[in-house]
Every structure is written in C-alpha cells, then in structure tokens.
Amino acid sequence: MEENLREESEPPQKRFRCTQKQWNDWNWQISNRIRTIKQFKEIFNIDPSTLKLEEVIKKYPFAITPYYASLIKKLDYTDPIFAQSVPNVFELEDSKYLVDDPLNESEEMAVPFLVHRYKDRALLLSTTTCSTLCRFCTRKRMVGKKECHISSKRLEKIKSYLLQHEEIKDVIVSGGDPFTQENSFIEEILETLRPIPHIDIIRFGTRVPVVLPQRITPKLVAMLKKYKPLWINTHFNHSSEITPESIEACRKIIDAGIPMGNQTVLLKGVNDNSETMKELCRNLIKIPVKPYYLYSADLVRGSEHFRTPVEQGINIMADLRGRLSGIAIPTFVIDAPGGKGKIPILPNYYIGKKDNLHYLKNFEGEEVIYPD
Ligand SMILES: *Cc1c(COP(=O)(O)O)cnc(C)c1O
Ligand code: SF4
Numbered sequence: 001m002e003e004n005l006r007e008e009s010e011p012p013q014k015r016f017r018c019t020q021k022q023w024n025d026w027n028w029q030i031s032n033r034i035r036t037i038k039q040f041k042e043i044f045n046i047d048p049s050t051l052k053l054e055e056v057i058k059k060y061p062f063a064i065t066p067y068y069a070s071l072i073k074k075l076d077y078t079d080p081i082f083a084q085s086v087p088n089v090f091e092l093e094d095s096k097y098l099v100d101d102p103l104n105e106s107e108e109m110a111v112p113f114l115v116h117r118y119k120d121r122a123l124l125l126s127t128t129t130c131s132t133l134c135r136f137c138t139r140k141r142m143v144g145k146k147e148c149h150i151s152s153k154r155l156e157k158i159k160s161y162l163l164q165h166e167e168i169k170d171v172i173v174s175g176g177d178p179f180t181q182e183n184s185f186i187e188e189i190l191e192t193l194r195p196i197p198h199i200d201i202i203r204f205g206t207r208v209p210v211v212l213p214q215r216i217t218p219k220l221v222a223m224l225k226k227y228k229p230l231w232i233n234t235h236f237n238h239s240s241e242i243t244p245e246s247i248e249a250c251r252k253i254i255d256a257g258i259p260m261g262n263q264t265v266l267l268k269g270v271n272d273n274s275e276t277m278k279e280l281c282r283n284l285i286k287i288p289v290k291p292y293y294l295y296s297a298d299l300v301r302g303s304e305h306f307r308t309p310v311e312q313g314i315n316i317m318a319d320l321r322g323r324l325s326g327i328a329i330p331t332f333v334i335d336a337p338g339g340k341g342k343i344p345i346l347p348n349y350y351i352g353k354k355d356n357l358h359y360l361k362n363f364e365g366e367e368v369i370y371p372d
Contacts, residue, residue, distance in 0.1 A: 012070035026215040080238040090305035104339030127176040132211035179208040213249035261292035274319035291330035318347035322363025
C-alpha cells in the first residue's frame, strides 16, 4: 500500500486531474476537497470499507484539500498527514472523560460567537468552516458540519460588547478557520475591530498556511497590512507539513510585518516523541515561525486515540530545554476542562526552598543552589 502521492514522476496535478493554475488557486482547492467516500476511493485508491469510513463520517464529517492530501507519503495511519486528516474508526470509541465542548465555549459566550474568558482578551468564533478538518479538533462539535460565517448583524453586536469592555486589549479571530473566507469578510472583521480604541492587537488563528497555503495571496496580505498590528498563529504539527508552499505562505505574511507563532497539539503517533518535536520546532524557527504553545490534546469526543500521557509531554519539554534554541521552545499547556484557562506545565526545575537557599535542577539534572 506504500505509495508516495508526491512522486516526481507523477505531479499531484495529474492525480487530481487539474492544471497547475487550478492547483494554485485556493478556491479550486476548497471546491475540490476530498469529502466523500467516492472521492476518497478515487484519489487514494484504497477501499474505504476496510477503514470503516462510512460509519465515522456519519458522525464526524471529513474534508481534505488536494494540497494537504498530496503531502501523504504512506497511505495508512502511521503517516502524520494521513493520521491527522483521514477519519479513523477509533473516533467512535470514547472514554468517559470526553465531551463535545471540553473548553465550555458554548456556555461561556459573552455574546453569540464571542468567548470572554480572560479579562483582557476575547476569542471571536468567526466561521465554522475549515479547509481540512483535523480529526482531533477541539471544536468538532461545530466545525465542518454546516459551513457558514457570522453575519454583519452579529458582528455589530460583538462590536457593541467590545466597545463596552475597555479592558479587552486583544481579540483573537478564530473559527473554524477565518482565512477560508473571502477577503471581503476578513476585512469586514478588521473594519469592525480596528476602530475600537482600546484594542491593541488583533490575532488570527489559522491553519491555512499548513493545509491551504495557496490562500495566502498577495491581495490578502496587502489587505491585512492596512490593519496592523496583527499577529497570526498557525498550526503545524509535524515537519512534513513544512513544504516550499507553506514556507512561501509564511514568508509573505512575515514580509508584510505580521509576526507568526505556532500552536502544536501533542498527538499520539504523529509527534509524541522528542525527536519529531525537536525537528518540528527547529524547522519552524527557520521559516521563521515562533513555537508558541504545545497543547496537551483536549478532552474532546472522537479524539481518544490521539491522547498522550501528560508525562510524555513533560519529558519532551525536558528534552527540548538545553538542546534547542530557547526561541524554538514552546510553552506546554493543558487547556483546562470546563473553560478554566490554559495551565502551563513545566518539568520540575524548582525543588524547594530551605532557609535562604533555593534548590534547583538544571537542564542536565544537576542540582544548583541559589541564595535569595
Ligand atoms: C487561548 C485563549 C485565549 C488566548 O490565550 P493566550 O494565552 O493569550 O494566547 C483567549 N481566550 C480564550 C477563550 C482562549 O481559549
Ligand atoms: S484547523 Fe483548527 S478549527 Fe479547523 S479543524 Fe483543524 S483544529 Fe479544528
């Protein structure tokens, strides 16, 4: 079954029966996502009944951009791209801790589609659309089911809430993926938020540079540029996602003066070991995207098979420290169940205090004493 969808001998355009021009067009990529069993069979040439896809997608839809599918090197769940995007029968096996909305976002909305958890920050859920549906998505309850974005009327309501809350300095535009929408919609959001005087920064959370890099067009970037200061956080989980196309997408954004960070999810079988994580973080700073958070997988239904012991995350963090540039090291966090916020988890470097002395441990495990 081993087969490289990106072999030199067969460019992906041939497999997807399209021209180079279509391939480079993000609208073509969105319209031609792999979303049905029939398409799956045609493109991957695997019998989907062996994977029991039909049962899984009744509950959780799937969508993969042709571009992201072309990164698959091996047609099974040991491939990091395949594992992240192809439905898995294990999604139907939940443990008792898993829920639909682990971060309690639906309950906590200040106004529809705005989560105001931290005093100074608010999270705007702008759309339910993603170009590629990640199988481990925290927002599986809403993403990909009915594809839409928030209306102008709703945006106005969000604006009045924000105007009344001067403590909010930072708005995170998330979804779904806001960059799956047309420039005009993204600009409408920016035109809504930018005039609010107390909002310092606007952030976008988007996986488009990873799963649909064609979307980062010169026009989009020229539009974004008018609304700085902006920050963009993207979502690379594995080095095999760092391609000439994704590097170019990040370069365009960064060249426009918009800094980029990365949020990775710790995923069993994809990146749950030090070597893979080290390679990812090292490659990210080269393109140059700052590793920001490493998330322990949320307790969301349909993702049990991706969950990794917390100790594994701590061990990876201990392995990174001292062996990788400080700027390449993300903060490992657990986004606490019930919407209690992000909790950083560190290997234990602080042993304790006795008299005036602090007992510490360095990256090599040596004890260090530091007086007050
Ligand atoms: C993650 C998150 C934020 C942003 O947190 P930072 O630590 O500032 O990146 C804001 N609001 C909500 C609801 C979040 O989940
Ligand atoms: S890009 Fe984010 S919101 Fe969209 S499916 Fe993936 S994890 Fe979920």
